[in-house]
Amino acid sequence: MKCTGSIDTREVEELYINIDPIQAGGRLTNEAQKAVIAYSDGYSVCDNCLKPFRLDYIRKPPIAEFHEDCAKWLNMDQLRVVPGARRGFQAVASSLVQKGDPVILTALSHYTEFVSVEQSGGIPCEIPKDENNHITGDNAAERIEEVIAKFGKTPPLLYVEHVDYQYGNIHDIKGIVKAAHQYDIPVLLNGAYSVGVMPVDGKALGVDFIVGSGHKSMAAPAPSGVLAANEEYADVVFRTITAKGDVTGRTFGIKEVEMMGCTLMGVTVMGLIASFPEVQKRVTEWDREVEHSRIITDALTSIEGTVCQSDSPREHTLTRINTIESFDKVAQNHKKRGYFFSSELKKRGITGVIPGSTRVWKYNTYGLTRKQTDHVAASFREIAEDNCLSVI
Amino acid sequence: MKCTGSIDTREVEELYINIDPIQAGGRLTNEAQKAVIAYSDGYSVCDNCLKPFRLDYIRKPPIAEFHEDCAKWLNMDQLRVVPGARRGFQAVASSLVQKGDPVILTALSHYTEFVSVEQSGGIPCEIPKDENNHITGDNAAERIEEVIAKFGKTPPLLYVEHVDYQYGNIHDIKGIVKAAHQYDIPVLLNGAYSVGVMPVDGKALGVDFIVGSGHKSMAAPAPSGVLAANEEYADVVFRTITAKGDVTGRTFGIKEVEMMGCTLMGVTVMGLIASFPEVQKRVTEWDREVEHSRIITDALTSIEGTVCQSDSPREHTLTRINTIESFDKVAQNHKKRGYFFSSELKKRGITGVIPGSTRVWKYNTYGLTRKQTDHVAASFREIAEDNCLSVI
Structure with missing residues (x-):
């Protein structure tokens, strides 16, 4: 008998702030979690x-x-x-x-x-x-x-x-x-x-x-x-x-x-x-979500060389960002190469950016609280500063 | 805002022995229940x-x-x-x-x-x-x-x-x-x-x-x-x-x-x-399931006028039974009409027979324990006897 039934528990949503582009809007509500069990x-x-x-x-x-x-x-x-x-x-x-x-x-x-x-x-x-x-x-x-x-x-x-x-x-x-x-x-x-x-x-x-x-x-x-x-x-x-x-x-x-x-x-x-x-x-609370999206996008675009490829100011929580002239330049000389970025995010409790991605990538801020939003924004800035990128 | 989100908890599988023809094989295992939550x-x-x-x-x-x-x-x-x-x-x-x-x-x-x-x-x-x-x-x-x-x-x-x-x-x-x-x-x-x-x-x-x-x-x-x-x-x-x-x-x-x-x-x-x-x-334990199916089907066909329309002896747990000359005759004169049958079953902790059905219906014994099997078999016989049907 094969043992594919042995499955690790998934704790991504419990342990991390997840900014994965496709997963943000599909996190269950508490009511749905209860219904799922029943x-x-x-x-x-x-x-x-x-x-x-x-x-x-x-x-x-x-x-x-x-x-x-x-x-x-x-x-x-x-x-x-x-x-x-x-x-x-x-x-x-x-x-x-x-x-x-x-x-x-x-x-x-x-x-x-x-x-x-x-x-x-x-x-x-x-x-x-x-x-x-x-x-x-x-x-x-x-x-x-x-x-x-x-x-x-x-x-x-x-x-x-x-x-x-x-x-x-x-x-x-x-x-x-x-x-x-x-x-x-x-x-x-x-x-x-x-x-x-x-x-x-x-x-x-x-x-x-x-x-x-x-x-x-x-x-x-x-x-x-x-x-x-x-x-x-x-x-x-x-x-x-x-x-x-x-x-x-x-x-x-x-x-x-x-x-x-x-x-x-x-x-x-x-x-x-x-x-x-x-x-x-x-x-009906979409405005707040857009506000959070802008806070994080603004933090990213405050990093030298970083370009938001989506409409700006953001009108949605899904955003495409180009960090070829910022985080990817860091990656060129980092001992972890491109993995330094997802690794630094993970240290700060943030997941959802494809490990190794430092060129053009996407994130979705949907559902973050204001506190989480500020933390994510500050984290991007911090990672930039720690790696000698100037932040305006 | 509509409130279709307010949902009663489903407890059918916890509170009853369910012999519904389509539901028996789809009850989750404990491992699946855990995976569902994760x-x-x-x-x-x-x-x-x-x-x-x-x-x-x-x-x-x-x-x-x-x-x-x-x-x-x-x-x-x-x-x-x-x-x-x-x-x-x-x-x-x-x-x-x-x-x-x-x-x-x-x-x-x-x-x-x-x-x-x-x-x-x-x-x-x-x-x-x-x-x-x-x-x-x-x-x-x-x-x-x-x-x-x-x-x-x-x-x-x-x-x-x-x-x-x-x-x-x-x-x-x-x-x-x-x-x-x-x-x-x-x-x-x-x-x-x-x-x-x-x-x-x-x-x-x-x-x-x-x-x-x-x-x-x-x-x-x-x-x-x-x-x-x-x-x-x-x-x-x-x-x-x-x-x-x-x-x-x-x-x-x-x-x-x-x-x-x-x-x-x-x-x-x-x-x-x-x-x-x-x-x-x-x-690999299918023989046991067939044995349970036969015990329950035998109990039903021991009731006068009851005919098993599926292959007999049973080789599967899904069975089509004809009770037109047994439980349906009871229904004709019962104050609850056809509902007496599902109601009597429910009293005994058994569900899955369409309420009102007393003519030709189906049941599935898959997954019952031997004890549950014996209880279901005895229940059918009891309901027959209580309603003056002779049981061989």
Whole structure:
């Protein structure tokens, strides 16, 4: 018998201030931690599953209520839970994209969007970013025109990042939607870095779909996420099964094809639900998070040679920083090479920067207290000073 | 702010003997319960993700090792973790089935197989069951012939349940595989009720794919599961992304299209891994489970008018029982109607029978101790006697 079951306890979140770019928004709330313990067993939410036997109809625990409330909260018509944002992309692409269709995404699109396009047989076409690392309505319109001319057909779908994973910049969704809708192209908002951390209003943005990530930004266990759609497309993406047993005559109720029936039957959906009150509250406190992001980014850019590659001043907690002319210069002559940096951070109780990285890297300050923020800011300055970099 | 976050604690497994047909094999082991607490946070397994940045390459925690060990354990060449068995079906169907292709499944196939066929654009064609509620090699061969004649093409895929969800019967997989392979049709074994509870040897059975369910039979949280493939098809189903950013020139490494990149980035995969040593052990103790199943089934069939609709003597822990001429007759005149039965069971600390069900229902005895088994058996007899049904 193999012993892969012997697992060290993970204590990263207990012992360190974690500024990992993808982990910050997915730390569980206390309520979610409790729900995880109570609903850890396999099909734990199915105790009271009644007709029509579908996850989003279960009222005890309040899964149906969550579906309704979360749709309202995003100001969208309908919502389903999915095993990660990527499975939301897959559901939409699989519903709207035919083999050989050009699909619009952007120069800042996450790889999972590309995977979903390939999975559906579509051909990905990127909207270029502008000189400020933004996707604009103008660039979107221009690219759409070009793609229509090239392929002789209108793309059935456009993906856009509300906040992109590379820079953490917030993009002009309204402008992009305006461009797309002029060609009747539905817009899927990738809210992996917005839904659950900052306010998102689907109707105000004008998008047709919103995808959010539970484990990235909604304080939920993995894999989890939400896919919201407006009525115009809900019937397509949430279409129910029509297949029938040709021998038995069996039919299969109202199971949804793209959801594969039910999606999150236990711990994942319960984590999402348990965190939801706190998640709703925390998005209203986004200003404080941005303030903390700026304090830390300002500390870094106060170090000679350090450049913030994201929008400045910061409007989000995810930031891309270039330390080629600061910490990387130190690394060249340090006996620990690039590892000196993560090592010095670790000494100060800070983790989440890839060990060895001293050139271009990312961090996410989401969820830090003011005290932790000041400590992280001071730590960067200290490490710089200790290594003879001047700090303004 | 809505308060869907207020959740009652679930204590079903602590307070009751649960004989629910789908929940028995998905109760967590103690090791999994501990892992769930340690890895509950969103992207908790990504702390040490290094190049090539894919879940199944992570060595700390031992995710890579689990992939290797679990493939060996099933005697298959390659394995991936997936968000539930259904997502394994989806990956295979999406890889092998073209729009309009006939796909073979059976009169006892689970609805998620039909969903996956519909999702891929295929047309489901059932192999009829025989008079003993079995799928046989002969019936498979006959149906394949018929489907080829009707559609003018060979089905690209055949699904078969190792153990079906309706009767809990174990089917002649070798015979069915022999029939399918004569037409070069690959066979996907739905092991939702076998992988993790009873011994499964892919090479001995001759199947091309095995799908197992973490939350149904591998003592893991939902959604989780495994998809194993032999080399002949592994490259197809686990093909890596070829898409490229047409503006940025970005490529996306070795992310797999049907896996959507990574699948289970936290609590779900860790539950699966933590339970794995115990799961490997428990499948070797399958005889004891069958013995317990027989004790309880014998108790039920000792009640006048009660018929076991599954194979008898039982070879599996999931059983379909017909109590139309026993407990349902009692229900007709009982002031609680059909609810008397679940209510009487509950008084005796037994749950998992749908409240109100007294006609044809299912139970699963998996994981009961001998003492619990005897108590459940005695309880059925007692409830019968208390309600004037004669018990042999």
